[in-house]
Amino acid sequence: MHKHFLSARDPKIQLEKYRPQYLLDFIDLYKKVDHCQRKADAFVTLCIKPAVEEYISRHLGTNIVDQVLAGRHSAEYSSRNFFQYNIQKELLQKEDFQSFVKFICKYEICVKDLIFQHILEEMSEDKALCKLKSQNLKVIVNKIKDATERATKGEDGVLLPDNKESITELIKNMHRHLTKDISLSEEAEKTALFQIQSTCHPFKESLIKSLSEMNEQLEEEFSKSEDITETVNKLPTKPQDELFSQVFGCGQQCPFCKVPCEAGGKKHEKHHAAVHRPQGLGRYRMVDSEKLVETLCTTDVNSARKFRCAATNGEWQPYKEFAKIYPDWLIPPDYTREASDYWKYVLVKYNDRFAQEYNAKPADVPEAWRSITREQALNGLKEAFNIKD
DSSP states (O other): OHHHHHHHTOHHHHHHHTHHHHHHHHHHHHHTOOOHHHHHHHHIIIIIHHHHHHHHHHHHHHHHHHHHHHSTTTTGGGOHHHHHHHHHHHHHHHTOHHHHHHHHHSHHHHHHHHHHHHHHHHHHGGGHHHHHHHHHHHHHHHHHHHHHHHHTBOTTSOBOOSSTHHHHHHHHHHHHHHTTTOOOOHHHHHHHTTTOOOOHHHHHHHHHHHHHHHHHHHHHHHHHOOOHHHHHHHOSSOHHHHHHHHHHTTOOBOTTTOOBOOOSSSOOSSBOOSSOOBGGGGTOBOTTTOBBOOSBHHHHTTSSOEEOOGGGTTOOEEGGGGGGTOTTBOOOOOTTOOOOHHHHHHHHHTHHHHHHHTTSBOOOOOGGGGGOOHHHHHHHHHHHTTOOO
16 A cells, blocks of 8 residues: 555656656647547546546445345345355255355355355346446446536536636536546546647537547447456455345354354344354364363353363353353353254264364264254254244
8 A cells, every 4th residue: 555655656657657648748739739539538538437437346336236135046135044044955955064164164254155156146147247337337427428518617607618728617617516426536637638728618529529439438348348256356345245244244153153143234232143053063172071062052151161262361261151251242041942953963964074173072962963864954944044834
């Protein structure tokens, strides 16, 4: 950022950047001619086009969010519960252990990757991304043309005189009319209009023509651009982040079992989840035996058990007093609550794999868990998220 700041203010760099423009200006001055259209083209190329591209980029992220929410995956994004259900159902069907590890340990990354795939699907269909860019282009070009027409009159409503000095007033008025939509570079403006010899009215007409040509040029660029991933990754508003925030809220996970917070939106006093998981899924193990912990957080905060971790600096802390270490989490003590059949099934099926992944020993799972079938696990998932067949 510091280097960019210095570069933008280095006279040598700036002169080199605009050398072709200054050369053409010098030739015109030497020949005592003024190419009004060339000056208008330069103003559009150096000032307006970058601002238009920035406008499109600024709005495109929100446009993509709206399209995904209304597209083929609209049902999934209709509620947090339904999306969570679909993700975990897919994990169960894929039977890929590393996908479970990613979902548990890197929840936000996992979900955003899935959202990104939905974005790619939506934007690939029927050149949707190109159409969104074109829609934004049409909006801003119409605003600029309207501002240009309005700028030919002063604040008193009287048409500006057709002289060279009025061009400065024309540009000033354009700035004023467009201030809410785009920002034009004053440095580039000075370069584009350097030694202009034209008068106001012909320059305005040339400007309108140049805007139409810019519109056609950008339309052609949009139609040839096929790298959706690159386009989305360069947007100032990342649609995958916006969708995650809208549908999943804060993305925080329980410090013990890694279940994600279920509170809506970013602003809530406490993180909470209705049903927690066996803590071994979140890497917790018994110190003496090194076995993964099969009990729930809600059970242990109602017991005399203790825990220790990096957050406690390795010191033992009673589960009952977990709020001293994790004040942002609400974990109600309830020894009667059980994990869903879904996570019981997952822990039993991949017990040895989780132990190996977490450098621990397999959990001592209750014998009753071993008889849970995949169908029962799926039913447990439906029950947990209140999904009706």
